Amino acid sequence: MLSRLLSATAALSLVALLAFRPAAPAPLKVYLIGDSTMSIKEIKAYPETGWGMPFAAFFDETVAVDNRAQNGRSTKSFLAENRWQPVASELHVGDYVFIQFGHNDEVPTKRSYTPEAEFTANLKRFVSETRSHQAQPVLLTPVARRKFDDAGKIEETHAAYAELVRAVARETNTPLIDLDRSSQALLQQFGVENSKLLFNHLAPGEHPNYPDGREDNTHFNELGARRMAELVLADMRALKLGLVDHLRQGAVKKTVDAQAR
Numbered sequence: 001m002l003s004r005l006l007s008a009t010a011a012l013s014l015v016a017l018l019a020f021r022p023a024a025p026a027p028l029k030v031y032l033i034g035d036s037t038m039s040i041k042e043i044k045a046y047p048e049t050g051w052g053m054p055f056a057a058f059f060d061e062t063v064a065v066d067n068r069a070q071n072g073r074s075t076k077s078f079l080a081e082n083r084w085q086p087v088a089s090e091l092h093v094g095d096y097v098f099i100q101f102g103h104n105d106e107v108p109t110k111r112s113y114t115p116e117a118e119f120t121a122n123l124k125r126f127v128s129e130t131r132s133h134q135a136q137p138v139l140l141t142p143v144a145r146r147k148f149d150d151a152g153k154i155e156e157t158h159a160a161y162a163e164l165v166r167a168v169a170r171e172t173n174t175p176l177i178d179l180d181r182s183s184q185a186l187l188q189q190f191g192v193e194n195s196k197l198l199f200n201h202l203a204p205g206e207h208p209n210y211p212d213g214r215e216d217n218t219h220f221n222e223l224g225a226r227r228m229a230e231l232v233l234a235d236m237r238a239l240k241l242g243l244v245d246h247l248r249q250g251a252v253k254k255t256v257d258a259q260a261r
Contacts, residue, residue, distance in 0.1 A: 034100035075122035102142030198224030
């Protein structure tokens with residue numbers, strides 16, 4: 001009888017201890033804000049893929065990537081549509097905000113057009129409000145479009161707005177991932193024809209989402225999105241961001257037996 005009583009008491013004590021066990025820390029959040037080159041795509045758009053989609057798979061369970069990027073958005077429309085305020089209000093100490101705009105800000109014929117001075121002010125707002133929550137802003141220049149000259153040399157398509165991002169990074173001492181330059185270098189490496197393999201280029205009948213085909217030199221397919229995400233990862237490492245301490249540790253063999261089933 002006594003032994004049963006002692007066992008019951010021990011069990012209750014264990015339950016009580018477990019009840020007061022501290023909760024697991026909330027995962028670090030990485031917010032992505034930007035445009036369609038970064039955003040999560042609907043199934044009806046596949047194989048179009050934003051680079052933020054494969055990027056989310058780089059991290060272990062201590063990190064949650066929250067991709068708020070949206071097709072067609074500029075800094076101006078992202079603010080006007082109240083897309084930034086919810087991010088700012090959710091930030092916690094140690095979180096990250098990756099900021100990539102320019103594609104839609106720079107085109108005067110678009111409703112999303114943002115004059116240069118306003119673009120600069122908006123970027124500075126994202127940076128300052130992120131820091132006010134003791135979170136870390138990271139600025140990214142807009143990723144390159146696929147455009148080559150007659151000699152097969154990649155052309156700069158974001159010259160003015162990419163330079164504005166660089167200037168804001170210098171003025172505010174914010175880490176900069178120069179995706180414009182690194183993606184240009186990658187496209188040059190692939191060349192005029194092979195670079196099509198990175199974008200949403202489809203022949204008629206090749207994919208049911210695009211029965212008439214597609215020649216898109218701005219948006220990536222799965223391969224292109226992954227290669228762009230890898231460029232971002234390389235710069236994260238070069239910048240020695242604390243975030244790299246949360247990358248997945250590889251457990252898959254480098255080579256696979258061709259006979260394996």
